[in-house]
Amino acid sequence: MVYDAQHALELPEVAAWALGALDTGDAASFEQHLRSCEQCQDQAAEFAPVACSLPLAAPTAEPPPDLELKVLAAVRYAVMAGSRTEPAPEPERRPEPVAPKPGRASKASRWWHFHWTNPLLPVVTALGAAAVTAAVFIGVHNFQSAAPVVAASYNLRPQPGQVGSATATARATASGYEIQLTAKNLPKLGSGQFFECWYAGPDNRSGHKELISGGTFASSNGSFTMWTAADLDTFKVMQITEEQAGKGSQQGKIILSGTAQNVHDDS
């Protein structure tokens, strides 16, 4: 049926009727009209599913601005922790050793295959042993030199009214930082509570959170290893808060706080 705009303007009640927004008297009058008006029947048929869709609408809630950072940090944490549970790839199949062909002479057929009667064998063996020893020594030295560099250290002090202290070092790795945190005399935790480590950005303040979660622990004393992909040059402040299970963002009180000190900073 061709849409009759004039008719629709004369009887816009069809939209309100579909929404259930006509009062009893108006609804009864309109339904009387609807029985004999094909234009309004068609329009009502179009509006009815629209009205039915409204209860499905997701809420208007907007995600907090730092949620993207949290998502990326959470995935990087998982990557670093290697917590993937995919099936392991099948090991490579090594080729079967080839048996020597019958009738082949026992004499070494390749220049690197020293025959046991070769008088140079002891010399070569000694040189080889020395080379292996040197290689191991150099390898160990290089490994020790390549240990993760301490990128920053923290001295966390209690906030007013709080107790405890902590120190932390951040070591750079290929995909972020390894944090070694040592806490002492933090408050005793209640049921369902835990401590959470946070990295705060320069614009972090009440009502405008700029935070990345760095991991959790549940002991008032001890050493804990955590991982983060946060840019510690930007998120310089480390905070330890007391949190309750079931909450998804920083809601507990700040127990300790400290600013990253760069060990290479001469100031």
Next chain:
Amino acid sequence: MAQIATGDVGGPLAALYGRYGRRLFRFGVQHLSDQGLAEEMVQETFVRLWRTAGRFDAEKSSVGTYLYVIARSVAADIRKRPSSRPLMSVEDADVPPIPDSVDQILDSVIVREAFDTLGPAHAEVIRLAHEEGLTQQQIADRLVLPLGTVKTRTFHGMRALRGALIERGFRGV
């Protein structure tokens, strides 16, 4: 997805978050009734996406659908945790059930996005009628408008909403 499967999670994940993060968050708020838990759901959804990226088959589903399937599972897991259930009276425990299908999840975000395209005048009269159950006369009184204006705005708003739903592929119109 191939990049994510190899561990390249920066740029590709940011792109996926830009496309689906807001919808996932709204789905989380709708079905967990808590913004904090919705944030947790979004984070865990992307972590699980990374974990299973190697098994994603583009011929079987789109990335968006795959994400919503994961989000639905994460939301269900969060709801099962005793610590996730806030203390509330039986009358207030009106948390909607998790949708049975990804299509239902998509419907809810599509309807919200379609509604958000309406002009404020149209959106307001429809919202008052649907969410607050007001009649046209009550809406006219509330907004201090002639009754005829309210009826006309409702009519044009519903037409605009229908068009926006069709444009977004909503299955129900």
